[in-house]
Amino acid sequence: MRELVRTGDTVEQLVRAISDLIISGDLQPGAKLDEGGLASRFQVSRTPVREALRQLCAMGLVERPPNRSAVVTNVSGEFLSSMFEAMAELEAICARLSAERMTAQEREELESLHRESFDIVKTGASEDYAAFNTEFHNRLYSGAHNAHIQETVLQTRARLAPFRRAQFRLEGRLQLSWDEHEGIVRAILNRDGAAASCAAYSHVSIVGDASRTFASSTATRN
Amino acid sequence: MRELVRTGDTVEQLVRAISDLIISGDLQPGAKLDEGGLASRFQVSRTPVREALRQLCAMGLVERPPNRSAVVTNVSGEFLSSMFEAMAELEAICARLSAERMTAQEREELESLHRESFDIVKTGASEDYAAFNTEFHNRLYSGAHNAHIQETVLQTRARLAPFRRAQFRLEGRLQLSWDEHEGIVRAILNRDGAAASCAAYSHVSIVGDASRTFASSTATRN
């Protein structure tokens, strides 16, 4: 028994709910996704669950072998590397375009956000810093003033998320990350697209290295 | 005796069939996609059609307003520009990485493919050239040796396809396109990533300009 009004976004809610489970690590790569189980868990029938899984599959978060249960995507090390490299390239583009195109207000907001986050670094609260970090990168994406690139990089990030959950737990990453952000911000404020691009590329590459280090130490069974 | 084998790829077939209709221009941007109509057209029930539409939606080829019929995506001019710009950036990356990473065999094949296509240019057969052109760009994507970037650029191209169908009908585009390819090939054979990147960027940008010119002259009704 559900609501009386039909909003028509049941599937969207399921997509968000399931992808949250995946991104948060509650469902790890390789985990089986039973349609009936998910249906009863979310109090809906299998039909919307199937559609949600189909969409998650199109987003790359899930795989659906024919006639078998869907599983959370578990990519090869090689493909994971290609995703990190793609992420670095995309972020480099965003940083370059941001340096060239951000409005005065966007520049100010980026800088003040970055300054604020310094307090978090001092406390060492990696959870809080992760939120700042996400927002910082979001600003780079939107500052590029290119809706399709923004969409693409956000999708890549979501797909990468299950594999870099613990990036800030590595010793010293917090301060280093902030320093790298500092380099990006400075380049953007100077309208130096090439420098912003370089700084963003190496920043994201380093995150990739750190995550791969972590990922390989907790390699998913199966 | 199993008369009916269940391959479990009905939806995949539908996705291909419908996206072909969209990419070929049989279904133009803004066209309504009636679930029941598609179901009877392809001799299946609405269930797999709905799943196919959901996936096409995730791929950006169709939109699904709640409680209303799906429609072939018709983007704003601004978003279209952002897609062309993204395409240029992505192709530039592929060209640069191809210059750096292609194997000797890949280089040879790219060059001979390019040389072959010169015959087509002389005859002016734009349909045939379009096929060569597609293959040429495919080589750039795979030559980058990055599976995720390849996936991303292919998806962007598919999404852009409905809006650049007539790119080679514009006067003189055929020869110009070939000349631009020549520049890309030369840079790649010279292992000059920067030059390849530049050449690819401007090549794709020009295609974008040409297509926008065409698109605006046949603006989709609604």
Added chain:
DNA sequence: TCAATTCAAAGTGCATACAGTTTTCGCATT
């Protein structure tokens, strides 16, 4: 002991049913 076989339980793929929403169209009113 272990590989091969069988078969029931569980799960997926697709069709159908039905409830709720949007669209369409006739008809009355201005």
Added chain:
DNA sequence: AATGCGAAAACTGTATGCACTTTGAATTGA
């Protein structure tokens, strides 16, 4: 003619049913 209203038709959203496939455990045979 143009506009507003209401009911029927058309369509979407979700649940359910059933056929087919996979899974896994019990059973058989070597």
